[in-house]
Amino acid sequence: MAMSAARRAATPSGAFAPAAVTFAARLKKSTNITGLEVSPYPLEELKEKFSKTLSLLQTLPDSSVYKQATSALTQHKLSTVEKAIQQTKGVENNAEKLESVYQQTELDLDAGQLEQVLQQASAEYHLVAKMIDWKAWEPLQNPPAPGQWSYFSMAEEAGEGGEDQHVDGSKN
Numbered sequence: 603m604a605m606s607a608a609r610r611a612a613t614p615s616g617a618f619a620p621a622a623v624t625f626a627a628r629l630k631k632s633t634n635i636t637g638l639e640v641s642p643y644p645l646e647e648l649k650e651k652f653s654k655t656l657s658l659l660q661t662l663p664d665s666s667v668y669k670q671a672t673s674a675l676t677q678h679k680l681s682t683v684e685k686a687i688q689q690t691k692g693v694e695n696n697a698e699k700l701e702s703v704y705q706q707t708e709l710d711l712d713a714g715q716l717e718q719v720l721q722q723a724s725a726e727y728h729l730v731a732k733m734i735d736w737k738a739w740e741p742l743q744n745p746p747a748p749g750q751w752s753y754f755s756m757a758e759e760a761g762e763g764g765e766d767q768h769v770d771g772s773k774n
Contacts, residue, residue, distance in 0.1 A: 625690075626697035630704075633717050644704060644716035645687050651723040652680035658730045666739040672726065679719075682710050 630640050641647055655676050662669040686707040693699040704716055713719045 626695050626700055629697045629701045633715055635715075635718070638715075638717050638721070641717050641720060644720060645683055645690065645707065647720055648683045648716065648723060649680065649687060651720065651727055652676050652683065655723065655727045655730055656680065658727065658734070661734055662730075663739050668733060668738060672730065676723075676726070679711060679723075682707065686710070 625643065628640055628642055633640055656673060659669050659673050659676070664670075686703050689703045689706075690700060693703070708714070708716055708719075711719055713722060
């Protein structure tokens with residue numbers, strides 16, 4: 603099966619190194635996670651990945667709930683990273699100050715180490731490409747059977763009676 607343009611665009615292009623700016627070597631020597639190396643340029647890599655993800659999301663229809671939710675979350679993360687990049691201006695050669703900015707960004711993102719966030723961003727980027735291939739926003743080819751998407755009633759499960767309620771708000 604041929605790979606779509608979106609999937610080809612999601613293929614990693616190699617290592618990232620910011621042009622024209624030399625950063626101090628990272629003080630952090632290990633993520634303490636097997637197989638996850640310390641990124642020498644985590645903020646720049648995240649900015650690039652979030653920007654590419656947002657660009658790819660633009661190809662989905664505006665009505666796509668996945669596009670709406672993922673765009674909002676990715677834009678929030680990108681804004682946090684861009685704010686951190688501004689804080690690194692003028693301290694590119696001060697490893698301690700850079701690490702302080704990186705640590706604060708990890709707290710602001712609240713998603714683990716920057717290297718983990720980078721992995722998550724890469725996975726989301728690849729998922730967007732797959733969603734484009736799958737056309738997940740289109741109606742199902744085979745409609746679901748009646749009652750397939752009915753949710754159980756907590757009251758009924760607790761033995762208190764109650765009625766099941768469907769996603770559309772109707773009841774059994």
